[in-house]
Amino acid sequence: MTDGTAPAVRGSITLSAREKRNLAIAALVLVATSIVPLVSSGYLLSITTSIVFYTALATSWMLFSGPTNYISLATAAFFGIGMYVVAWGIELMPYPVLIVLAALAGAALAVVVGLATLRISGVYFVIFSLGLAELVRQIMTWLQHVLGTLSGLYVLTDRTDEMYFWQLLALTGLIFLVGWWIGRSRLGFALRIIGNDEVVAVHSGINTARAKVVLFVISSTFAAITGALAAPRWSYVEPTVAFSPFLSFQVVIMALLGGVHRLWGPLLGVIPFTLLWELISAKFPAQTTLLLGASFLLIVYFIPHGVAGLIEDTLRQSPIASIRSALARWKSRNA
Amino acid sequence: MPDTSVPALAVGNVTKRFGGLVAVANMSFALTENEVLGLIGPNGSGKTTMMNLISGVLRPTSGQIRLYGDDIAGVGASRIATKGIARTFQLVRMLPSLTVLENVAAGGVFGHARRWGKELDEYAHGLLRRVGLPNAGSIAVSALTYIDQKRVELARALASDPKVLLLDEWLAGLNPTELKTGIALIEQLRAEGRTIIIVEHVMHAIRSLCDRCIVMNSGAKIAEGTPRQVLADGEVIRAYLGDADA
Amino acid sequence: MDIIIIGLLLGGTYALMAMGLQLQYGVARIMNLANGELLIAGAFGTFWFFAASHASPFYALIGIVPLAFVLNWAIYRILMLPLVRRARSQGQLEVDCILSTFGLSFILVGILLAIFGGEYLSYSYLAQPIFILGEPYGLNRVAAFLGSAALCIALYVWLHHTRAGLSLRAVSVNPSAAGLVSINVTQTSALAFGLGGAVTAAGGGLLSMFLTFDASLGVVFTLKALIIVILGGVSDIRGTIVAAFILGLAETAVATLVDPGLTLAAAYVLFMIILLVRPEGLFGRRST
Numbered sequence: 001m002t003d004g005t006a007p008a009v010r011g012s013i014t015l016s017a018r019e020k021r022n023l024a025i026a027a028l029v030l031v032a033t034s035i036v037p038l039v040s041s042g043y044l045l046s047i048t049t050s051i052v053f054y055t056a057l058a059t060s061w062m063l064f065s066g067p068t069n070y071i072s073l074a075t076a077a078f079f080g081i082g083m084y085v086v087a088w089g090i091e092l093m094p095y096p097v098l099i100v101l102a103a104l105a106g107a108a109l110a111v112v113v114g115l116a117t118l119r120i121s122g123v124y125f126v127i128f129s130l131g132l133a134e135l136v137r138q139i140m141t142w143l144q145h146v147l148g149t150l151s152g153l154y155v156l157t158d159r160t161d162e163m164y165f166w167q168l169l170a171l172t173g174l175i176f177l178v179g180w181w182i183g184r185s186r187l188g189f190a191l192r193i194i195g196n197d198e199v200v201a202v203h204s205g206i207n208t209a210r211a212k213v214v215l216f217v218i219s220s221t222f223a224a225i226t227g228a229l230a231a232p233r234w235s236y237v238e239p240t241v242a243f244s245p246f247l248s249f250q251v252v253i254m255a256l257l258g259g260v261h262r263l264w265g266p267l268l269g270v271i272p273f274t275l276l277w278e279l280i281s282a283k284f285p286a287q288t289t290l291l292l293g294a295s296f297l298l299i300v301y302f303i304p305h306g307v308a309g310l311i312e313d314t315l316r317q318s319p320i321a322s323i324r325s326a327l328a329r330w331k332s333r334n335a
Numbered sequence: 336m337p338d339t340s341v342p343a344l345a346v347g348n349v350t351k352r353f354g355g356l357v358a359v360a361n362m363s364f365a366l367t368e369n370e371v372l373g374l375i376g377p378n379g380s381g382k383t384t385m386m387n388l389i390s391g392v393l394r395p396t397s398g399q400i401r402l403y404g405d406d407i408a409g410v411g412a413s414r415i416a417t418k419g420i421a422r423t424f425q426l427v428r429m430l431p432s433l434t435v436l437e438n439v440a441a442g443g444v445f446g447h448a449r450r451w452g453k454e455l456d457e458y459a460h461g462l463l464r465r466v467g468l469p470n471a472g473s474i475a476v477s478a479l480t481y482i483d484q485k486r487v488e489l490a491r492a493l494a495s496d497p498k499v500l501l502l503d504e505w506l507a508g509l510n511p512t513e514l515k516t517g518i519a520l521i522e523q524l525r526a527e528g529r530t531i532i533i534v535e536h537v538m539h540a541i542r543s544l545c546d547r548c549i550v551m552n553s554g555a556k557i558a559e560g561t562p563r564q565v566l567a568d569g570e571v572i573r574a575y576l577g578d579a580d581a
Numbered sequence: 582m583d584i585i586i587i588g589l590l591l592g593g594t595y596a597l598m599a600m601g602l603q604l605q606y607g608v609a610r611i612m613n614l615a616n617g618e619l620l621i622a623g624a625f626g627t628f629w630f631f632a633a634s635h636a637s638p639f640y641a642l643i644g645i646v647p648l649a650f651v652l653n654w655a656i657y658r659i660l661m662l663p664l665v666r667r668a669r670s671q672g673q674l675e676v677d678c679i680l681s682t683f684g685l686s687f688i689l690v691g692i693l694l695a696i697f698g699g700e701y702l703s704y705s706y707l708a709q710p711i712f713i714l715g716e717p718y719g720l721n722r723v724a725a726f727l728g729s730a731a732l733c734i735a736l737y738v739w740l741h742h743t744r745a746g747l748s749l750r751a752v753s754v755n756p757s758a759a760g761l762v763s764i765n766v767t768q769t770s771a772l773a774f775g776l777g778g779a780v781t782a783a784g785g786g787l788l789s790m791f792l793t794f795d796a797s798l799g800v801v802f803t804l805k806a807l808i809i810v811i812l813g814g815v816s817d818i819r820g821t822i823v824a825a826f827i828l829g830l831a832e833t834a835v836a837t838l839v840d841p842g843l844t845l846a847a848a849y850v851l852f853m854i855i856l857l858v859r860p861e862g863l864f865g866r867r868s869t
Binding site: 069071073116117120121122123124126127128130131134135138139141142145245249256286287288289290291292293294295296297299300301304 | 689800803804808842849853860
Binding site: 202 | 390392421422424446478
């Protein structure tokens with residue numbers, strides 16, 4: 001997909017008109033959303049908080065799993081670690097410090113997992129990630145047992161719901177910024193090449209394993225930070241809650257539903273899914289597992305490229321797009 | 336004056352085994368700077384395996400490979416690319432979702448030559464002009480003809496400003512007109528002083544382009560010399576055509 | 582010493598479920614993340630049979646094995662085949678299968694929850710001790726092990742001494758070449774997939790004789806089966822059996838010497854080691 005107004009190769013300091021427009025739109029959306037707590041509390045705030053929360057997780061998930069096509073089922077492992085760092089340290093250290101520590105803990109785990117699994121085929125990574133949250137949960141439970149602490153920890157702060165919302169929003173904004181920056185950077189270029197043909201990537205001098213690990217660390221660190229932010233809100237932190245497999249799977253569904261090949265893709269999946277899920281868990285609380293599975297299948301079979309993919313397919317088949325590409329072909333033949 | 340004291344590429348007693356199959360048997364040769372070396376032989380003689388060993392796709396079972404004295408045997412393809420070896424592939428490998436310009440640029444960012452931003456842009460455009468595709472920058476690669484895709488792949492290999500260029504049957508699959516253009520392109524590279532190893536089946540290209548030739552058969556070197564010498568060698572003829580014609 | 586015997590007993594029983602997965606991945610090339618749920622279904626089915634009839638659980642297998650075969654075979658034909666047909670590369674197929682069987686596992690858990698509820702289920706069968714080398718072991722563990730061994734041997738013999746088994750092995754080595762010698766790859770894959778499910782469910786039935794199950798335990802068993810298959814080397818069934826014993830021993834050692842809640846950690850340590858040291862598995866062949 002080429003567009004004459006985009007820079008031919010990413011990386012120029014100056015932004016194209018299209019990029020400036022996209023940035024402006026993003027900034028606008030961010031500002032508009034930040035007003036929500038000022039105009040309401042109660043249900044609207046709570047549902048918007050949910051949406052922002054899942055957008056943060058789904059977008060940071062997509063930062064890695066989108067370009068590499070390595071499906072990570074381990075979001076809860078990093079989220080839970082972030083939560084636990086805060087839960088353990090809340091009496092001992094100021095909250096901002098804990099957030100940084102949570103990020104570091106998440107990054108450390110990501111480095112270990114990444115170096116072990118990302119040098120081989122994607123299937124091994126997926127399998128590893130499947131049990132990672134469960135593994136960390138088991139280790140955490142055992143550690144608490146050994147250290148003699150109680151299984152559940154209370155995280156009580158005086159942070160308001162509005163404050164939580166803005167923190168999540170700021171984090172989401174940061175995630176989008178980082179995602180956008182990666183897209184324009186050498187790392188992003190390397191990932192596009194890897195995604196097209198890994199043999200060419202290697203022969204172009206790209207250390208493919210390192211690129212994937214770096215990306216995985218970035219993505220997981222954001223998940224850990226989200227956990228750290230969520231800890232005071234959930235206030236009671238306990239292994240089954242912090243490392244809930246449901247969290248991992250919902251994040252994956254939302255990202256896939258929205259589409260993982262565009263930065264704004266997961267957002268398109270988070271909004272409908274969150275709303276739908278509210279409805280479903282209210283009306284059919286006993287069938288949530290079943291319906292979660294069914295939605296997975298629906299997406300895999302009928303919307304494999306997500307909503308974003310559907311949108312782009314319709315746009316690509318538009319008359320304008322086909323004229324443009326025909327013109328370009330004519331130009332090259334008559335060069 | 337090319338420095339002939341350290342060969343650009345020194346292959347010493349390289350053997351590659353796949354289980355019981357010996358694909359390359361005790362190969363040794365040296366490539367001088369600015370030289371164009373032809374690597375020929377019947378199908379299955381181990382030429383592409385040899386290329387894969389040099390470019391780092393495969394690790395030799397034994398033996399050494401040195402690039403200007405630097406040991407690169409088994410080092411890994413991405414590091415070897417960074418050290419200055421670039422190649423084209425038998426079956427052209429395009430990056431389908433990238434534009435032509437980006438395909439070329441891909442070779443010039445991470446490896447031996449590292450450029451970015453505007454500099455990379457201009458450099459890639461220059462390379463496209465060099466290979467004869469001056470206005471193709473924003474086209475999708477799927478819209479290109481086969482010879483044009485090969486040009487793009489060549490430009491991509493050149494983008495890394497390699498010390499040694501490996502052309503793996505780059506002229507394969509071209510019709511007579513395209514063949515002429517292709518040979519002329521490689522002739523230009525040779526005139527610039529590029530150090531190249533060509534694996535080919537097109538004999539008149541070998542005759543006109545190569546300073547020296549090595550013939551492989553069943554993994555081993557059976558002849559070495561100028562193209563004229565080598566193509567008249569009885570052993571070589573026997574390898575290609577069988578006993579009756581030797 | 583008793584760690585070793587219990588470990589071997591456990592490993593031998595694990596071997597069955599691992600072989601089930603290996604048939605599905607090695608032949609049909611489908612990474613079935615819902616495998617654990619089929620195992621649980623086998624376990625629950627056996628429990629239900631025992632609770633209703635009090636006859637030996639071994640008889641339950643007579644019904645469970647064919648049922649599981651039909652179920653898994655249908656899953657392959659209805660759910661997996663469209664993905665196989667539309668996949669443009671092996672990597673794409675793997676991702677699609679993983680996601681789809683992942684979703685399937687949730688559906689199966691939901692169904693199991695609906696039928697059996699969320700409590701832990703276990704039953705007492707052959708709970709008397711049997712003495713091996715002077716130490717007492719649960720007779721149920723030994724019986725399960727023997728059952729598993731019998732089925733494993735039967736499966737191995739079938740694979741290596743029948744024409745159908747030969748076609749399965751051919752497809753696992755090279756599907757396109759198998760097609761060229763007029764093996765119907767689709768049918769063979771469906772057969773392997775169904776057979777894999779049957780074997781897994783049988784494994785679940787046997788494990789239920791001495792383990793406690795609940796509907797959410799599927800993923801742990803899926804993981805263990807996956808780790809065993811990868812540890813052994815995806816293409817070789819001998820590797821699977823050896824790896825199953827290794828896992829059984831490692832798990833029992835960790836459970837006894839460290840903490841029974843860390844069994845998954847033991848499996849993961851093995852996983853990490855094999856990924857770092859020899860990713861193609863113990864008996865696998867590295868693709869150059």
